[in-house]
Amino acid sequence: MAQVEHAHATNRNGNAHRPANGSIDRGAAPAIAKALNALLADSFALYLKTKNFHWHVIGPHFRPYHLLFDEHAEELSASTEELAERVRAMGARPAGAEELRRIRDGKRPSIRSQDMLSELMEDNEAMAEEVRKVRGLCERHADAASTSLLQSLLGQTERRREFLCDLRREQEEDNTF
Numbered sequence: 001m002a003q004v005e006h007a008h009a010t011n012r013n014g015n016a017h018r019p020a021n022g023s024i025d026r027g028a029a030p031a032i033a034k035a036l037n038a039l040l041a042d043s044f045a046l047y048l049k050t051k052n053f054h055w056h057v058i059g060p061h062f063r064p065y066h067l068l069f070d071e072h073a074e075e076l077s078a079s080t081e082e083l084a085e086r087v088r089a090m091g092a093r094p095a096g097a098e099e100l101r102r103i104r105d106g107k108r109p110s111i112r113s114q115d116m117l118s119e120l121m122e123d124n125e126a127m128a129e130e131v132r133k134v135r136g137l138c139e140r141h142a143d144a145a146s147t148s149l150l151q152s153l154l155g156q157t158e159r160r161r162e163f164l165c166d167l168r169r170e171q172e173e174d175n176t177f
């Protein structure tokens, strides 16, 4: 696909990405871009959810959780940006408002802080699984740039999950909900 070999985009720092990997399997770019766009939607949804918990958390753990959720939300916002730029670099269109609207966040009047931790833990685990799948797809089609991006996103997602998991365990042990 000619678009792949000639596509360029600039990243946040204004540096041009390299042309999107001349050795990538021909014909694989649309499938990879589609999979990256699905991750973009996941990342954006999880960003909003995490930010929402940042706004709504209450209770004895307010301050550390409020700060942690904001930190995780910022990381997810940056991931969304990187995924969108990679999709552009592949000559495809990053997901727009219509696609990103598929957010299932529910309208709950309130949620306990331990449930916030559990939900985010599960969401990050599910996201890590999706990232692994798309990384496999990119590896199979010799898309080194996407593989490298996803490897980095996977590390961040796993770290968020582990952190949330540790806090959840601490809460259970201390019984300090």
Ligand SMILES: [Fe+2]
Binding pocket: 054, 070
């Ligand atoms: Fe805030």
